[in-house]
Amino acid sequence: MSAGRAVPLLGLAWACAPGPSPDSAQPASPRLDLALPPHFPALPGGAPTVAEAELGRHLFHDFRLSVNEGRSCGICHEGKKAYTDGFVRxxxxxxxxxxxxxxxxxxIAWRGPLTWRDPSVLELDAQLEVPxxxxxxxxxxxxxxxxxxxxxxxxxxxxxxxxxxxxxxxPLSMAHIASALVAYERLIISGDSPYDRWLLGExxxxxxxxxxxxxxxFSPALGCSGCHGGLFLDLPTDADGQPTAEQPDYLNTGLYNIDGQGGYPPEETGLFALTGQPEDMGRFRVPSLRGVARSGPWGHDGSIGDLGDLLDAYARGGRLLVGGQYPGDGAQSPLKDPRIxxxxLSxxxxxxxxxxxxxxxxxxxLSRPFLQTPFCSDPPDTADGACTPVAP
Ligand code: HEC
Ligand code: HEC
Structure with a gap:
């Protein structure tokens, strides 16, 4: 590919510019020169080279990145499920x-602190060491x-x-494994939903x-955008819809109240598990809502099986659980955010x-060809769950 030639990767308009290493023995791979959605900020970290993105695609989808070849990043973060897995947990x-x-x-390239509840995980290359x-x-x-x-x-x-x-x-080092995975992750770019087109005036x-x-x-009465505001629908906003912080909040939305004092199930207590501060019980990062219709089940513990039920819970000011393992009325929780x-709701x-x-x-x-697995078809085609690799 020559400098400046547009190549139709990712369904966006890409143009290649010369890679970073013109003098090396190996021919330099061209950089992806992204035409991002026009209302998006620049891509953090800049565009990777075509070769690094292609390596990242292989690594992300390769089951051999897990000890018994049973999991890839991509099987837990599957495109058609809005890059989730469809499991409760x-x-x-x-x-x-x-x-x-x-x-x-x-x-994910534009996400601030990563994970549901750990504000100290700030970078994608640190996060990937967790899985x-x-x-x-x-x-x-x-x-x-x-x-x-x-x-x-x-x-x-x-x-x-x-x-x-x-x-x-x-070349084959842990640092480069991380770099290539991060390069791939940052290409999971979504900016052409009907809402995006509305934002652009269509x-x-x-x-x-x-x-x-x-x-x-966006109405004051419902107040969803007060927590799920900004371009990625995860920032707090003021009455004019302007973000009031650069990072999402960590909040308790009254999903549980197992003890009348706002308690959450012991297996997952949110920020409290890290800080031990009573007021952090049940606090989770406000999630982005892009692609949310496809990412169910929902909530930090997957306990919301139906988005309509979640809307009912918001409408009554907290979730009511009758029976089951953790009954309680979240609307009575002293720890829920006062905006809930x-x-x-008719x-x-x-x-x-x-x-x-x-x-x-x-x-x-969700189905961009360039981001799909380069390996076997889905689901895996061998008895032990591993994919049969095919040549790139
Ligand atoms: C077994 C399923 C599983 C596998 C395998 C997996 N993930 Fe995840 N991923 C999760 C879960 C669960 C979370 C939420 C974790 C949390 O809240 O701490 C998550 C969260 C993330 C996040 C943070 C998202 C956000 O909005 O903050 C990133 C980034 C991520 N995973 C990337 C990866 C990468 C890269 C790989 C492969 C190296 C990978 N994951 C493998 C299940 C998985
Ligand atoms: C006070 C802040 C706040 C308000 C107001 C709020 N949310 Fe949320 N929302 C959150 C938090 C925090 C979570 C994660 C809660 C959890 O899982 O424990 C969440 C989760 C969600 C989820 C699930 C996302 C996922 O990926 O699992 C959806 C959908 C959602 N909210 C939609 C709405 C709608 C619609 C409204 C308005 C009726 C609304 N929210 C109002 C803070 C808020």
């Missing part, structure tokens, strides 16, 4: 259950040296690393019902809000 490669629901990776190497729970069950060794022994990888990092004396981009839902979402105060309003949430999905971004 994620299940790691050795069968251990996570205490939280899988988060979407849509527009790869974490033990509580085991998600992929690897260790750094074992991972480098394993990839070195798979004939596919040394050339892919050499192409991605032509200047490095040791007439008729939202159906009449979704437009009614948009107005409810309840509101009237059946038509509810349908309108659901139509608006649906309009936050960019269909093309």
């Amino acid at each position: 994620a299940v790691g490669t050795t069968g251990q259950s996570h205490s939280r629901n899988t988060l979407s990776l849509i527009n 790869l190497f974490g033990e509580h729970p085991v998600e992929m069950g690897m260790d750094p040296a074992g991972l480098v060794d394993r990839l070195s022994g798979i004939s596919l990888y040394p050339p892919l690393f050499a192409a991605a990092y032509p200047d490095a004396s040791d 007439e008729g981009a939202l159906s009449a019902q979704a437009e009614a839902g948009r107005q409810l979402f 105060a309840g509101f009237a 059946a038509a309003d509810k349908a309108a809000l659901l139509a608006f949430l649906d309009a936050l999905t960019d269909e093309e971004a």
Whole structure:
């Protein structure tokens, strides 16, 4: 590819510019020169080279990144499920259950603090060590040296690393594994939903019902946008809709009240599990709502199976759980955010809000060919759950 030539990757308009290493022995891979959605800020970290993105795509979808080849990043973060897995709570490669629901990776390049509840995880390359190497729970069950060794022994990888990092004396390293995965993750860009087209002024981009839902979402009476505001619908905003902070809040929305004092189930107590501060019980990061109609089940623990039920819980000012393991009335929780105060919601309003949430999905971004697995078809085609690799 020559400098300046547009290549149709990711369904966006890409143009290639010369790569970073014109003097190396290996020909430099061209950089992806992204034409981002016009209303998006610049891509953090800048555009990767084509070779690094291609390496990242392989790594993200390769089951051999887990100890018994049962999980890839991509099987837990699947495009058509808005880069989640459809499980209530994620299940790691050795069968251990996570205490939280899988988060979407849509527009992850612009996310501030990562994960549902740990404000100290700020960078994607630090975050990916959690699923790869974490033990509580085991998600992929690897260790750094074992991972480098394993990839070195798979004939596919040394050339892919050499192409991605032509200047490095040791291309196949943990640092480069992380760099390529991050490069791939940052390409999960979604900015062409009906709501985006509405933001860009396209007439008729939202159906009449979704437009009614948009107005409810941004109304003072419902107040959704006070927490789910800004471009990615995860920032606090003032009465004029302007973000009042650069990072999402960590809040208790009254999903549980197991003891009359706002208690959450002991297996997942939110920020409280990290700080031990009583007021942090049940506080979770406000999630982005882009692609939300496809990312169910919802909530930090996947306990919301239906978006209509969640709207009912917001309307009554907290979730009422009768029976089951953790009965209680979240509306009576002393720890819930005061903005979860309840509101009237007619059946038509509810349908309108659901139509608006649906309009936050960019269909093309969920099935972009360039982001799909380069390996076997889905579901895996071997008895042990591993994919059969095919040549890139
Ligand atoms: C077993 C399923 C599973 C696997 C495998 C997995 N993840 Fe995740 N991922 C999750 C869960 C669950 C969360 C939410 C974690 C939390 O709240 O701490 C998450 C969260 C994330 C986040 C943070 C999203 C946000 O909005 O803050 C990123 C980024 C991420 N994963 C990337 C990866 C990458 C890269 C890989 C492969 C190296 C990977 N994941 C493998 C289940 C998985
Ligand atoms: C006070 C801040 C606040 C307000 C107001 C608020 N939310 Fe939320 N929302 C959150 C938080 C925090 C979570 C995560 C809660 C959890 O899982 O424990 C969340 C979760 C969600 C989810 C689930 C997302 C997912 O990926 O699992 C949806 C959908 C949602 N909110 C929609 C709405 C709508 C619609 C409104 C208005 C009726 C609204 N929210 C009002 C803070 C808020």
